[in-house]
Amino acid sequence: MNPVETLRSEHRTIGVALDILEAICRRIERNWTVENPEHIDALVDFLMNFADKGHHGKEETLLYPLLEDIRTAAEGNLIWRMMREHELGREFLRGVRRAMARCRDNDPEGPEMLVYMAMGYIGVTRRHMRSESAILQDMGEKRLTKTDMERLANSFEDIEKNWFGPDQYTAYQTVPTRLGRYYIH
Ligand SMILES: [Fe+2]
Numbered sequence: 615m616n617p618v619e620t621l622r623s624e625h626r627t628i629g630v631a632l633d634i635l636e637a638i639c640r641r642i643e644r645n646w647t648v649e650n651p652e653h654i655d656a657l658v659d660f661l662m663n664f665a666d667k668g669h670h671g672k673e674e675t676l677l678y679p680l681l682e683d684i685r686t687a688a689e690g691n692l693i694w695r696m697m698r699e700h701e702l703g704r705e706f707l708r709g710v711r712r713a714m715a716r717c718r719d720n721d722p723e724g725p726e727m728l729v730y731m732a733m734g735y736i737g738v739t740r741r742h743m744r745s746e747s748a749i750l751q752d753m754g755e756k757r758l759t760k761t762d763m764e765r766l767a768n769s770f771e772d773i774e775k776n777w778f779g780p781d782q783y784t785a786y787q788t789v790p791t792r793l794g795r796y797y798i799h
C-alpha cells in the first residue's frame with residue numbers, strides 16, 4: 615500500500631479509539647465511577663502499542679527524517695513540533711495509566727484524574743493527526759519520490775513484522791471496532 619495512505623488509514627483507526635475513549639469519559643462524568651475498566655485497559659494497550667510504538671515509531675524513525683530533508687525554510691520547526699506533540703501525548707497516556715491504578719485502589723480522585731488525562735490525550739492527538747494528515751497530503755504525496763515511497767512502504771512492513779509478534783499488528787487494528795460496539799451507535 616502507498617505508505618502515506620497507510621499512515622492516514624492508521625489515523626482513522628486511532629481516531630475511532632479516541633472517539634470511544636471520549637464516550638467512556640462522558641459516562642464516567644455522569645456519576646464518577648469507572649464501569650468497565652477492562653475496556654480502558656484494552657484502549658490504553660492499543661494506544662501504547664499500535665498508536666505509539668507502531669504508528670509513531672514509523673513516523674519518528676522513517677517518515678520525519680525524510681520530511682526534514684524536503685521541508686522548506688518557511689516550514690520551520692515542523693518536525694520538532696510533531697515530535698513534541700507525540701511526547702505530550704505520551705505524558706497524558708502515562709497519566710491515564712496512573713489514574714487507572716488510583717481507580718483500582720478506590721482513590722476517590724482517580725476517576726476525575728482519569729477523565730482529565732484522557733481528555734488531554736484526546737485533544738493533543740486529534741489536533742496532531744489533523745495537522746499531520748494535511749502535511750502528509752501536501753509534502754508526502756507531492757514531494758517524496760517514487761523511490762522514497764517504495765523504501766518507506768518496505769520499511770513500514772519491516773516494523774510491523776519485527777517490532778510486533780506474528781499478526782499482532784493486524785490484530786491491534788480490530789480493537790477499536792470491537793470496543794466501538796459498546797460506545798458508538
Ligand atoms: Fe504523528
Ligand SMILES: [Fe+2]
Pocket residue numbers: 621625669673743746
Ligand atoms: Fe501520525
